[in-house]
Amino acid sequence: MGETKEKNGYSFGMFKGVYTPSVLTIFGVIMYLRFGWVLGNVGLAGTLLIVTMATAITFLTGLSISAMATNMKVGGGGAYYIISRSLGIEAGAAIGLPLFFARAFGIAFYIAGFTEALMALGNPLASLGIGPELASRIISSGTLVLLTALAYFSADLALKVQFAIFAAIGVSLVSFFMGNPTPEALAIPPETLIPPKASFWVVFAVFFPAVTGIEAGLGLSGDLKDPAKSLPLGTLLAIGTGYLVYMVMPIFLAYKVHDSNLLLIDSNIMTTVARWSIPIVVGVFAASLSSALGSLLGAPRTLQALALDRVIPRFIGKGFGKDKADPRIATAISFAVALGAVLLGDLNLIAPILSMFFLLSYGLLNLSAGLEGLIESPSWRPKFNVHYGISLLGAAACFAAMLMIDAGATILAILVTALVFYLVKRRQLNAHWADMRYGILYLLVRFAIHRLNRLKPDERTWRPNILALSGSPKSRWHLVEMAHALTQHSSALTVSSILPVEDWSAEKVQSMERSMRDYLEKREVEAMVKIFPSPDMISGARALVRAYGYGPLIPNTILLGDTEKRDNFDEFAELIRLVYRVKRNLIMLRESEVEPPEDADEIHVWWGGNMDNIGLIITLAYQIQKSPIWKQSKLIIKTIVKTEDERDAACSRLESFIEEQRIPAEAKVLIKDLPSFYDIIRNASHNAGLVFMGMRAPYEDETDDAYAEYYGNLMEATKEMPPLAFVLAAENIEFRKVIGISERV
Incomplete structure (x- = not known):
């Protein structure tokens, strides 16, 4: 375990780099100045429960850290490094920045404990006429300056000092357990004001920082010789040592001190009980200063890691000293934050703040390890294997404890974390490492696909999942715009293009996909891109219609141009027949051959005789009307009757239908006053921005030639119309039920 220097920093071993700073932070100010208060508030059983619960959370987190430390090369930054390399740089930054402030506040917390213990012996500045409150701040500030100077110039020297502190704490514990106080020493002075007892979770929040010492060793992860070996062993040994001492101490205190009120008012109860008071005083000083020193070593290294990953300005992470490893700029910033926190000076005020951020970071560490195990990627091969359920249990315990301590503070901590995540996400930082977000999404998709495969699509949850045979979006943007208007925020869209097979290569396909994806993103269109090599457009389109999709996630609607x-009529008619035969709905969009009027803001739906077609048409028209482009448009449902006598009844049915189904639409009924229905439609919809019409399905025994003739006649009859969407319903869905059309309409 000898420590040697490497070119890129220190090479501390397990004992010096993990166990010692961790266990010294555990045996800190809470043990000396608040353990009696904990016992006085909740009793022996409650104290043992708090110690066990808090240590269990830390132990589960220690197991998760051990698993991750033996599966990756852990760099500087401790918890930030592990979370950012597992959940992504945004999640790492979201916890790394709050964790830095928590550790910086921790410096003030431990120094406040030192000052409180010193002031309990008397005001050393009283001879200068300085009152206790000002004296406390002067002592705390001076102590912070001295410790920062030590951490500023050498982490190695700071850790060597901790061996002497370790010995002092050991001697103080021996003195405490050898104590046998007299009844007079345990007597409460008369007229002493007894404070009210705090609740269980308030006491838990004050105590919890006592078991968060594993952050001290984790924060030095970048300066360890062998993190994969040192972190698991040192962390778990420190947790075990702390738990053993913390379980024995309240039993001994309860045996020696029978009056719980004394425990509430005497913050120096360990000195009162101890055989010799001087070792306890030295131990308090040593523990407070060593914990503060541990945080002064860890907080700047978290900040340095954030800077090296460009989350914050890179100059903050600059290293100094012989090996360019000491984060002096980050240490100066930590000093400034700690100095501000020192002015608070209240242990009970700072402790719950620390608890929240430590619990949040522990929860994310456990979540990272749990998700890694759950995903079961081939890259997850830790030497220290922990079942993912144990890590997820640790995460749940952390978040549950946060809520029980203070639900409002929990929500605030989560909001702060979410805000940092959002701000970092907006910066679109390019991490130079892979994380497991892809694996998490893959796991969720796999789970969803298997569940979807057991269910059948139904009318209540139907939505268009569109495959747009658009080719290059730049050349046929109107198809992509239509598909996007139908699917945005609620459905899936794939934009496809056929690549001539003679030009095919894997590199060209990837380049085209990337180019199309970038173009769609710039136009704010959320879509998947599919480039398909084929000898010609029609055969490529047929192959895509047959085979594109995965399991139940296949397009239910094909959108193409005319x-x-x-x-091409014969091949095109064959493509339409194929779409119908494989039970895909069809939308064929025909561009207008005439210049539309400037105020063409109406969507016209022509109601014919096919109930499934009209059900799908109205559903699609309603979807389009929700899009930003068509939001201000007017939806008009139109139909044609032969005589005036039929008009009123048809109009009444349409208006009743619109009212019953809560569709924002108008009804219009026209009389057939021209020989051709298409002439009537052309005249009545000349000012529309978009027109929907049904398309006849192929007959069962109809030939390709016959259907091609129908298609040709349809194209001829609908010339010189506004943009026209032909719709053919083919899916095994009763579309009249999707929109709620009753049998009587």
Whole structure:
């Protein structure tokens, strides 16, 4: 375990780099100045329960840290490093920045404990005419300056000092357990004001920082010779040592001190009970200063790691000293934050703040290890294997404890973390490492697909999952715009393009996909991209319609443009027949051949005789009307009757339907006053921005030639119309039920 220097920093061993700073932070000011208060408030059983619960959370976190430390090379930054490399740089920054402030506040917390213990012996500045309150702040500030100077110039020297502190704490514990106080020493002075007892969770919040010493060793992860070996062993040994002492101490105190009121008012009860008081005083000083020193070593290294990953300005992470490892700029910033916190000076005020952020970081550490085990990626091969359920239990325990301590503070801590996550996400930092977010999403998708595969689509939850056969979005943007209007925020969209097979190569496909994806993102269109090599457009489209999708996640609606080339009519009609045969709905969008009026803000739906077609059409029209482009448009449902006598009844049915289904639409009924229905539609919809019409399905025994002739006639009959969307319902869904059309309409 000898420590040697490497080019990139220190090489501390397990005892010096993990166990000693961890166990010294555990045996800190809470043990000396608040353990009696804990016992006085909740009794022996409650104290043992608090110690066990708090240590259990730390132990589960220690197991998770051990698993992750033996699966990755842990760099500087401790908890930040592990979380950022597991959950991504945004999640790492979201916990790393609050954790830095928690550790910086921890410096003030431990120094406040030192000052409280010193002031209990008398005001050393009284001879200068300085009152207790001002004296406390002067002593705390001076102590902070001295400790910062030690940490500023050498972490190695700071850790060597901790061996002497370790010995002093050991001697103080021996003195405490050898104590046999007289009844006079345990008597409460007359007229002493007894404070009210605090609740269980308030006491838990004050005590919990006592078991968070593993952060001290974790914070030095970048300066360890062998983190994979040192972190698990040193962390678990420190937790075990702390638990043993913390379970024995309240039993001994309860045996020696029978009056709980004395425990509430005497913060120096360990001195009162001890055989010799001087070792306890030295121990308090030593523990307070060593814990503060541990935080002064850990907090700047968290800040340094954040700077090296460019989360904060990079100059903050600059290293100094012989090996360019000491984070002096980060140490100066930690000093400034701690100095501000020193002015608070109240242990009971600072402790719950520390508890919240430590619990949050522990929860995310456990969550990281749990998700790694749950995903079971081939890269997850820790030497120290922990079942993912144990880590997830640790995460749940952390978040549950936060809520029980203070639900409001928990929500505030989560909001602060979420804000940092959002701000870092907006910066779009490019991390140079891979994290497990892809694996998490893959696990969720896999789970969802298997569950979806057991269910059948139904009318209540139907939505268009569109495959747009658009080609390059730049050349046929109107198809992509239509598909996006139908799917945004609620459905899936795939934009596809056929690549001539003679130009095919894997590199070209990837380049085209990247180019199309970038273009769609710039236009704020959320879509997947599919480039498909094929000898020609029609055969490629047929292959995509047949095979594209995975399990139950296949497109239920195909969107394509029309063709005016008579030479393509047969193949195009065959493609439509294929779409219908494989039970995919069809939307065929035809661009307008005439210049639309400037105020073309109406969507016209023409109601024919096919109930499934009209159900799908109205559903699609309603979806489009929710999009930003068409939000101010007017939806008009139109139908044609032969005589005036039929008009009133048809109008009444349409208006009743619109009212019953809560559709923001108007009803219009026209009389057939021209020989062709298409002429009536052309005249009545000349000012529309978009027109929906049904399309006839192929007959069962109809030939391709016959359907091609129908298609050609349809194209001819609908010339010189506004943008026209032909819709053909083919899916095994009763679309009249999707929109709620009753049998009588």
